[in-house]
Amino acid sequence: MTTAPDLDVLRARIRGMEQTGSRTGVELPTHPALAGLLQLRAGASYGVDSLSLAALMMAGPSAQGAWTAVVGVGDLGAEAFASLGVDLSRTVLVPDPAESWLEVTAALVDVAPLVVLRPPPRVSEGAAAKLAARLRKRSAALVALGDWPRCEARLAVTGLRWTGPESGAGHGAGHLDGRHVDLLVRRGAGPAKEATLWIPADGSVRRDRSAERMRPVTRLGEVG
DSSP, X not given: OEEOOSHHHHHHHXXXXXXXXXXXXXXXXXXXXXXXXXXXBTTOEEEESSHHHHHHHHHHHHHTTOOEEEESOTTOOHXXXXXXXXXXXXXXXXXXXXXXXXXXXXXXHTTOSEEEXXXXXXXXXXXXXXXXXXXXXXXXXXXXXXXXXXXXXXXEEEEEXXXXXXXXXXXXXXXXXXEEEEEEEEOTTSOOEEEEEEEETTOOOEEOHHHHHHSOOOOGGGOO
């Protein structure tokens, strides 16, 4: 994973990356587990409530050889991101951009088709509009951890269930072998979409259709 401790280092690294930056046009590669739920599009921003979802959204472009970037996430678990399909050798990490978060993110959008950002608690409409214009110009997408104005879609984890073998004594001893993740996708004022993902220990995420059929339908008013 590549880190960029300050703006001068970041700018120099971007100058070296600009000749190999990948641009994919209107649609960006999307992880197969999100098929039918979400299509990543250049120029759009997306909101997520967990780092796992952010990693899953990075995995599509990363698997196609594109650069990705993560800004403002000091607690990123590199092993977990790699297990979900993120190529760390083509990932730029800026853990603490401080007051320069907007400038850093805009600079990374120039070379990375997908940038993950943990924004400050309050983001002005002007800052969001400035970054949106940059996304459209550079055919890139933004994934924001938390609130972000005018997102194309918002993804939230509504349920999590771990699975694993139990010991013969029935005390639940043993290694966890994966987890079921209930996912809610909202896009504009349209009806929300729900799905359940199965994430085994090796990170090979897929839809769990059987769990989806058994799970009760969540009404919009039941999720904050």
